[in-house]
Amino acid sequence: MKYRHAHHAGNFADVHKHVTLLALLSALQRKDKGFLYLETHAGRGVYDLADSAEAGAGVARLEGAPCTAPELRHYLERLAQARRECGSSRLYPGSPWLAARALRAQDRAVFVEALPEEARALRRALSSAREARVRVETGDGFERLRAALPPPERRALTLIDPPYEETQRDFERVRAGIAETVRRFPTGVVAVWYPVKDARDTERWLAAVARQTERAALVAELWLYPRDSRVALNGSGMLIVNPPYQLDVQMRAWLAELCERLGGAAAGGSAVRPLAPARPA
DSSP states (O other), rough: OOOGGGGTSSHHHHHHHHHHHHHHHHHHHTTSOOOOOEEOOOOSEEEEGGGGGSSTTHHHHHHHHHHHHHHHHHHHHHHHHHHHTTTTTEEOOOOHHHHHHOOTTOEEEEEEEESSSHHHHHHHEEEEEEETTTTEEOOOOHHHHHHHOOOOTTTTEEEEEOOSSSSSHHHHHHHHHHHHHHHHHSSSEEEEEEEEEEEHHHHHHHHHHHOOSSEEEEEEESSSSOOOOOSOEEEEEEESSSOOOOHHHHHHHHHHHHHHTTTOOOTTTTEEOOOOOOOOO
């Protein structure tokens, strides 16, 4: 069965990923020059939380009480905007919707989705966005990296976010995708979402990425359950290559607040650190 995100929409990993994405877009927009936003595994754009089994432990816990961090408030404002535009209090916007609405006139986006049905739904969800700025493609997002990079704007944010259906193969394809992206466009910002199911496996993979990535990189993780329990999705990780200035400082503040709001105070936690190869034993 092909992965469809509707079952997981609005879960704690979505919130982590989407707050990070909006923070990255805002950081890039501190400069007037436009940029390309490229997403390799876009999905359908918007979701009905009635179909989600996990939103109650995610976005629902963040709503209803004021947040302190500006990044969390910005995320909730975008969520409210999506629901107003679509006329549904149960709607949840995916990363393509959030990114497309954040673009300026000088920015553009390319969204790649492998499943034709999901790509058609994404085109409908983004139909009000300017065609000149937004393009939806059907295909393999990893393969499209070669065609899209380097961009003529000479600035880019690439989000790599596969479904991790075939966990080990997907992790290897992500590692290769990071290498390809950095090789083709060394100065571009690359954001990668990854699941945290066993901390030991995660650290080995991050060490492998570090050995091949000669650019500055940041690891930001949020976990609600022990990181080595091997039970389910214990945590959510974001790997950011070429992170914008002071992103790490800002993330430490809002990520700690997000962890507390999502109920991770007991067994959970958060961490933001530079990516570095594992030390030899």
